[in-house]
Amino acid sequence: MLKMNNLCKSFRTELVETHALRNFTFSVDEGDFVSVTGPSGSGKTTFLNIAGLLENHTSGSYLLDGIDVKTLSDKQRSQLRNEKIGFIFQSFNLIPDLNLFDNVDVPLRYRGLSRAERHQRIEESLARVGLANRMKHLPSQLSGGQQQRVAIARALAGKPRFLLADEPTGNLDSQMAKSVMGLLQEINQQGTTIVMVTHDPELAMQTSRNVFVRDGQISEAETIMPLAAASNQ
Amino acid sequence: MSNLEFGPIMRALLRNKVGAILIALQIAVTMTIIVNAVFIIVERKAMMERESGLDEANTFYLTTTGFGKDFESKRVTIEDLALIRNTPGVIDAIQVNAIPMSGSGWSMGLATQPGEEIESVGTANYMVDDHALNTYDAELLAGENFSPEDIRFRERNQSDWPDLAIITQALAKSLFPELGIDEVVGKTIYIGDNEAMIIKGIIDKLQAPWVGWNNLDHVTLTPEMMAFPSMRYLIRTEPGMRDKLMTSLEETLANQYPNRIIRNVETITATRDKSYRQHSAMINILTATMILLTLITALGIIGLASFNVNRRRKQIGTRRALGASKQAIIRYFMVENLIISSFGLILGVGLTIGLNFMLIEWFAVKALDWYYIPTGVVLLFVVGQLAAFGPAFRAAQISPALATRTI
């Protein structure tokens, strides 16, 4: 599904060159639920940005679903993001001016789906996160947990094979965090590959695989956690 | 195209009405001003382009004023004209009471029947001799020119008229709407209620002295010279000779007799500029207003769009992350501008027509031709789109990675 080999990412300013990722080699298989942990500044977000095609890497190779993304144009990358990847952000990133329906509609519009298809998917995915009856509400009228559910619905509506979650529970209290996590696990069990970046080891324990990033490199200490620990939630 | 996003953009706009309303209002008022201003400009331009009939580039005139009890105006006029006409470079010259477009002159009423109860047609009167047609560069369409025997002298305070006249084609049409110009020749007309004159000839074109008069093309030439102490000479020169002759003739004439002054030596071109100055000034001022206004509105659109882009950086990054291409982001802002412009222009059409009605009501402005409205609409759509493109393009450069930043 996702294969990074010897990947490097460096930022250059006039004075210094910073290496955010160094010889980063990592792969995710279809159906995995991988958590990426590490202290802040370790390169987690850079990894996420590159994995999600939000940024390009400097060297090395990255194959997403067998496609070498390095050679793609901006338009092709956008299309790939739209079709294969679903994003869940720490601060939800809902568009405040749009109601829930229109928010979930955003990626579908860029897909160029028909009106009927879009309607069906929006209703389906909002129903799936339990917010079918709030379609006309604005994000500001919802609680944080509900907002993150909308963000998940938005990610799901595009039927992505690969879900990227960036601290999905970072802005939520523990009760809400738990329910969001449960939702992610459910989605994973239905076949969607998930990579979740988090600094919370407890959350990482609930995924099928955890990698640790430090100083822009994968730490060898990979821990495989039994999936069963969380699945009975 | 479903990804034009009209619906969501509209709904998002409704959440941020004020900025959009401000821009829409600006566009509406800008359209109102521009369309009405352009209309006035076009009207004035057409007015200024009307031809005087003269060989304008090569004609000038001057005033000679004799003073003292023993000034013999008849002798001086005859000698002056002989001198001027024999000057190399002069095509022809006449003594005349008034100059086309100059703003001062004589006018009378003409009628096809005698009697003061008959409504008359206004005409400007030029008192000229048989050299007039050549000096005026006028073409005789029917009838004949005056002959030297036709010319009389009009004394100071003499109020009767000669019995012959040459009139312009436009005046002939107004007097005898149903006759062809050949038939008009030989007809009798009555000047000042009951004095008969016979039309001897018809010329193509000559303008009256008053550019704002609605009978501008109504001119009557009568065969007479004036024995007045103050009179004008109109002089037509060969191409390129005008300016040289203006100086040399002024000097020659001034030296000819001690008891007179030569003044107001002026070209027809200068006279035209002076008479239409008000209109050319209006055109210049309106043009400047339009340009500045368009600029201000465009800058306003750029300013507000930039602000919107800045305010929505995170949102734009998110959209990019969710799969929007750069073009899709540009399109978003362009469509947004299109929607705002549409509202502004709908209001603008109403305001434009409203202002036009007010200008008609209060001032002598005509009703707008219909095609000014769609032209104005299209123009402002284009201005709006051009102004919105810059900020839209910058919005498209926002990195999708912004979506994951939590500041």
Added chain:
Amino acid sequence: MFTYYLNLAVKSIRRNMGLSSLMVLAIALGIGACMTTVTVNYMMSSNPIPHKSDQLFYVQLDNWGPHFPFNDENEPPNQVTWRDANNLMQHRQFKQVAMGTSGAVIESDNRELKPFMAGIRLTYTNFFSMFEPPFLYGGPWPSDADDNMEQVVVLSKKTNQQVFEGENSVGRSLTIGGNRFRVVGVLDDYEPIPRFYDVSTGAFQSPEDVFMPLTLKRPLELSSGGNNNCWKDPDGEGFEGYLMSECINYQFWVELNDIAEQKQYLSFLNAYVEEQKTLGRFPRPLNNRISAIMEWMEIQEVVADDAQIMMWLASLFLLVCLLNTVGLLLSKYATRTSDIALRRAIGATKQAIFSQYITESALIGILGGILGLALALAGIEAVKSMYGDFISEHVGMDLTIVGIAIVLSIVSSVLAGCYPAWKACSVPPATQLRNQ
């Protein structure tokens, strides 16, 4: 506290130089355009003789022909005939003045000076007491000079400069149109705007070079200037026939102190016309009128349509500039929500925030107003150069106009700043701290 807000405003304006200059420029252009056109209109509609404008009345009599009115609206003719001017002047119980124009060549006794053409105002001595032009030397001619047709003149300052090199010329003589005249007075600078006493040939010309008794017109056969309008040809021949015709060429004014006098004068006019009707003149129904100066200026449409159109368009222009400013201020203040929220959180009241932001708006307005005044000055020069003598060369900004401009710019920018400042002060204190 105010200096603190001012300080913050200056800093904020400096921080966003581009946006700030755009706003200042927009206000300046709007104010500049508005003030230019307002000045032109203000000048055109200015009261040339404010302390007497309620007492001076222009007189109109309808001596026009039986078949057609003077104009489509059936207004009485805008001037009077020689006969009526003279007849009315016989009635000394009213303070009246008749006048007309002429032109003649002036020859100085000094042979070095070239003869030149001068514009002449023919009038009565009442002209000077009614319209009060300032005298440099001497004074008006005595009223018996009118009756006795004495060849006396009052010169303009410029003419006195030309002929007598600016010396006190009272008592000296000069030749005008071949006749000898004695100088009784020299005017000081006199430039009424508009030149209200005679607007028949344009309202913004300078007064004439020479003033002399109107009664001299007949004996000296002085030529007629100005607008000459007849509804029928003169019955008689020659100069005399023309004088006695129904042609209108003279302006007529009367000074009346109150409504009672106005009524009295109108009934006097009506009685006069009735009397003339018995002589076979005045074939039209009674249609006499007196109009106070400003009313007369309005009837004569002294303020050109174009000037008014431009003023309307300029006001709309200012409106666009203000909308623009509101939009830009809104944008600018919106980027400062966190700053505001912080200030609110540490105890700034709503009023304090509002004051801070309205100060910034006003500062932008004042800067725009000052620049706008400069633009208006340039604009007036441009208008003058484009129009030439269509509007007077004496147009300029006086204190009233400068005051209007400053008030207009501050008021409009504070108005424009109100909504954005209100928006700014309604930012809640807490929420913005956590997120964003």
